[in-house]
Amino acid sequence: MIKIEYFHNPVCPYCPAAKRLLTKVIEGLNDIKLIDVNTYTEEGITRGTSLNLMAVPAIAINGVVKLTGWPFEAEDLLAYIDEAREK
Amino acid sequence: MEKVWDVIIIGAGPAGLTAGIYTARYGHSILLLHSGKIGGRALEAHMIENYPGFPQGLPGTELMKLFHQQATKFGVQFKPETVIGLADAGDYKIVSTRGGYHQGKTVVIATGMQRKQLSVPGEMKFKGRGVSYCAICDGPFFKDKVVAVIGSGHEAVTDALQLTHAASKVYIVPGKKGFSENYDELALLRSNSKVEVIEGHDIVEIGGSEFVTNIKLTGGKIETIDVDGVFILLEHVSTSNILVEAGVDADEGGCIIVDKGQHTNLPGVYAAGDCSCMGWQVVAAAGDGAKAALSAMKYLKQKATP
Secondary structure (H helix, E strand, O other): OEEEEEEEOOOOOOHHHHHHHHHHHHOOOOOEEEEEEEOOOHHHHHHHHHOOOOOOOEEEEOOEEEEEOOOOOHHHHHHHHHHHHHO | OOOEEEEEEEOOOHHHHHHHHHHHHOOOOEEEEOOOOOOHHHHHOOOEOOOOOOOOOEOHHHHHHHHHHHHHHOOOEEEOOOEEEEEEOOOOEEEEEOOEEEEEEEEEEOOOEEEOOOOOOOOOOOEOOOEEOOHHHHHHHHOOOEEEEEOOOHHHHHHHHHHOOOOOEEEEEEEOOOOOOOOOHHHHHHHOOOEEEEEOOEEEEEEEOOOEEEEEEEOOOEEEEEOOEEEEOOOEEEOOHHHHHOOOOEOOOOOEOOOOOOEOOOOOEEEOHHHHOOOOOHHHHHHHHHHHHHHHHHHHHHHHOO
16 A cells, blocks of 8 residues: 655645645555645644655655645656555 | 637636626626636735735635635636637637637636746755745744745745744845835834844855755855745746737736726736736735626627627
8 A cells, every 4th residue: 555645734825736636646546545644733744844844735655755846747646656556 | 619708717816716706697608717726826825814804814725715616606617727828819819728728708817926936056956845935835844943035025024924933043135125115014024033134135046955054145245044944935927928929918027008997908808916917915906807807798798789
């Protein structure tokens, strides 16, 4: 199972667009576990800083930040998912 | 025959959404094209306290959610497509997007503004690794850290104040020309013990290895300041180049020229909100959107009358 953490917060204007693309990309993929991490919570900011995160939206795959900021491309996200599958 | 919309609105900020609410409420067919971010620059406002009707204030995200709901309720059709061209085909206009093209009897341009980049070495390299363009989004990552705010406008001043709640130290670098205006909040900024205003200098480089560690300034001599983060909050520039190329008149700053009814120089084409560089406030943009909608509906009525 591939763990995808989606980092966001409620005031981030770019996060909804990132979430829409992420949702579309992983739709139908059965080996993905998606975790929403709200960086406006103590738990969320702690998790983010533990991964050296400095911006949202961001996507970490299996505990490694792969994409930060918006926009990003669906192809890049798929490539990182494939990379995680091969490991 | 492809559908011909009564109004095609380009942009989903306060102006575009208001134009949609007004025109759709009258039963017109409305297509609103947007780049994926519904709400525009207003989404970046931490708290909007001067929008009438909301005496307690509310975050920009919440206010724009309400605009969106209202436009949807009246039947505005939203499509996330980036506009790449506009052409006048006589009875209707053709709006080209990366996904195809759409035909409209009228067009309301509400493309807003986009953030200006700093364009110094290190900016792209450290984007998301210390370089940020959104203080309210990324400020919490800089708790007890040292940050620099680059910008001379109102947003830079208010966001620098906002960042003092998280950061241990906030430098603000307005550039050699200084602050754009004598903002009310400048006194608060200057008296805040966490803030240091560095005037008379321009930033020339953002340095670091994996993450940002410093900025280099020039003001006669190069000076390096150690920071963990850099918030680039420069004033905005128009995004209407494509539309200007289509023949829409704009001034030297890229602002679309409109009259009191938001008419551009092209019949049936209107502009509203930040792209016409008027107001810079949500309420002003909404007012522009309403005026553009009324003008568009008057135009449609005239065209429909034999």
